[in-house]
Amino acid sequence: MTTAPAFRFSATINGRQVALDIPGDRLVIDLLRLDLGMTGTKESCGIGVCGACSILVDGQLMSACLLLAASVHGRTITTIEGLAGDGPVSTVQDAFVRNGGFQCGFCTPGQAIAAVALLAENPDPTEPDVREWMSGNLCRCTGYRGIVDAVLAAAQRGDEEPQRTPGQPPRP
Secondary structure: OOOOOEEEEEEEEOOEEEEEEEEOOOEHHHHHHHHOOOOOOOOOOOOOOOOOOEEEEOOEEEEOOOOEHHHHOOOEEEOHHHOOOOOOOOHHHHHHHHOOOOOOOOOHHHHHHHHHHHHHHOOOOOHHHHHHHHOOOOOOOOOOHHHHHHHHHHHHHHHHOOOOOOOOOOOO
């Protein structure tokens, strides 16, 4: 088996500049988990349909299992590890805890990232809006009621946090 030639990758990940040499065929999911030790982003289906590997790239929701690292070179990436900035948890993460938005926790990182993307696009979603948006993130445990409640609760509390880019520390 041959290895793709090395590529000098750099990007801003969770507010931190990262630069390293990686194989040219490295997927973002492997870059995060294997090269950077960021294991919060999960790989499940490997074909971009389950949402477990959801990340934000320049604020847009994407599947890390489908992206070549070279395609996000120089861009800004936010993973579950970057949602809270310098705090213990973000509003979305707190809402998932308070509203029973997870059971086993495997899909929770992708669910939380998807919720952040939804609330950035639509800060006041209806329940049907949430259900439609979150339909790309599969969960086999909760039955979705807690997830929907969590996203709606985060939307109601969203104005309590200063506006900031995910992965960036809160403003003083």
